[in-house]
Amino acid sequence: MSSGSSQKRKPKAARPQTASFVVVANRLPVDRIELPDGSVDWRTSPGGLVSAFEPIMHSHEGAWVGWHGAPDEELDPFNSDGMELVPVPLSTEEVEHYYEGFSNATLWPLYHDVIAHPEFHRDWWVAYRTVNQRFAERTAEVAETDALVWVQDYQLQLVPQMLRQLRPDLRIGFFLHIPFPPTELYQQLPWRNQLIEGLLGADLVGFQLPGGAQNFLRLVRQRLHYETRRDRIQMPEGRTVIARAYPIAIDATGLDQLARSPETAERAAEIRSDLGDPETILLGVDRLDYTKGLPQRIQAFGELIADGALDADKAAFVQVATPSRERVDQYRKLRDDIDRLVGRINGDVGRYGRPPITYLHSSYPREEMAALYRMADVMVVTPLRDGMNLVAKEYVACRAESDGALVLSEFAGAAKELRQAYLVNPYDINALKERILEAIHDSPRTKSRRMRIMRRQVFENDIEHWAKVFLDDLAASHRD
Numbered sequence: 001m002s003s004g005s006s007q008k009r010k011p012k013a014a015r016p017q018t019a020s021f022v023v024v025a026n027r028l029p030v031d032r033i034e035l036p037d038g039s040v041d042w043r044t045s046p047g048g049l050v051s052a053f054e055p056i057m058h059s060h061e062g063a064w065v066g067w068h069g070a071p072d073e074e075l076d077p078f079n080s081d082g083m084e085l086v087p088v089p090l091s092t093e094e095v096e097h098y099y100e101g102f103s104n105a106t107l108w109p110l111y112h113d114v115i116a117h118p119e120f121h122r123d124w125w126v127a128y129r130t131v132n133q134r135f136a137e138r139t140a141e142v143a144e145t146d147a148l149v150w151v152q153d154y155q156l157q158l159v160p161q162m163l164r165q166l167r168p169d170l171r172i173g174f175f176l177h178i179p180f181p182p183t184e185l186y187q188q189l190p191w192r193n194q195l196i197e198g199l200l201g202a203d204l205v206g207f208q209l210p211g212g213a214q215n216f217l218r219l220v221r222q223r224l225h226y227e228t229r230r231d232r233i234q235m236p237e238g239r240t241v242i243a244r245a246y247p248i249a250i251d252a253t254g255l256d257q258l259a260r261s262p263e264t265a266e267r268a269a270e271i272r273s274d275l276g277d278p279e280t281i282l283l284g285v286d287r288l289d290y291t292k293g294l295p296q297r298i299q300a301f302g303e304l305i306a307d308g309a310l311d312a313d314k315a316a317f318v319q320v321a322t323p324s325r326e327r328v329d330q331y332r333k334l335r336d337d338i339d340r341l342v343g344r345i346n347g348d349v350g351r352y353g354r355p356p357i358t359y360l361h362s363s364y365p366r367e368e369m370a371a372l373y374r375m376a377d378v379m380v381v382t383p384l385r386d387g388m389n390l391v392a393k394e395y396v397a398c399r400a401e402s403d404g405a406l407v408l409s410e411f412a413g414a415a416k417e418l419r420q421a422y423l424v425n426p427y428d429i430n431a432l433k434e435r436i437l438e439a440i441h442d443s444p445r446t447k448s449r450r451m452r453i454m455r456r457q458v459f460e461n462d463i464e465h466w467a468k469v470f471l472d473d474l475a476a477s478h479r480d
């Protein structure tokens, strides 16, 4: 999905058009591209959220508030693909402290069960508050009276409360894309009460799983002593806040169409042939993140080859690791660790022209992703903790023939819905090896039965349905 539309520069200090539906997210859904003549253009970045919101954006003349990705630059609002985009500026220091620091080195590890150690720095917190206030102010300017505002994710947890103070008329929804941790871990956070109060500015707070919503409700009772009844919180000023699970989904139909296309089929065959046409191809696709369990997965595959349980001439493993957060220390270290591990295994068990692991530290267009999903016999998705994991659902959507097998971590949100996957505890390397072998060797009939059930799940609960259920609940929340 690309806009191709040039940014129309408006006079300085242009006021954005007001909108009755506003999405607020850390990033705008566009990437900047430079045209050959040196001018700047914006291309809509493909992704589930954009496709989920697009129809609503168009029918409601919606606006999207977010950072455009370049520090120290102020841009006027502009239109792309029929969406009003409202850029929020960030300074270089704010990117370091609010984004790389508090969001990705404090909150991200804390919310993922402290797999990595969260760092607490008071100046990061100050930047987080300042930037959240700026997002709230920008949103308050854009939203029409009584508009519906949907704030996204952990970078913006103070926005609901800040926005309510500025604009009590708005209906405010919030969705957390990552897990909400158990109260015992959450208590570590020096700013725990402020963040909970921040979220409680919303009318509806959405989580991936019921467990996350329950953790949040428990924290509200323990720390703030507000009364809760089932999924409702009674605020002292008389408002009610709802905390409920809305498991996120994908554009299954769109992906299915792409995967079925002759171009994708051709590309899938080409990749297989480039790999030497092995009998079995295993695939991993992840952002390069320590939550995704890459070392365990690579280790398990390496041992299967070394043990002789898998033959390096017959099985190949492709791991796509999309570059991510490369300026954060823990991510740099992870990259080095994986480089070493892959190098060691390929060095130990590889042959001429046949490294058992093909490791690609790169990102690819959507079409290539569909071809990869289509060519893979076994998809290995083994995060140590994951809010949902869309890759698991995308693989299922691309298996039009209902073949293939999904090995899936019990600790991915998707495991609650994709019960027919080969579920595994990713910390248990022996279990991981067994599940991979099972996924390879089970009969085509068994695999097909499992895949058909998962496909039904993924197609019945798609991203459009997800957005509709959330927004209907948000619209209804004021009337309760």
Ligand code: GDG
Binding pocket: 048, 177, 178, 248, 285, 286, 287, 322, 362, 363, 364, 365, 366, 369, 386, 387, 388, 389, 390, 391, 392, 394
């Ligand atoms: C967070 C939560 C939750 C990856 N590499 C490329 C590429 N991708 C796409 C995948 C998928 C998406 O990125 C990754 O989504 P995940 O859900 O797997 O993981 P996170 O990035 O950690 O997402 C997660 C999600 O938010 C949504 O709420 O499920 O739990 O952590 O769509 O396909 N896409 C392209 N090229 C790549 O190289 N085009």
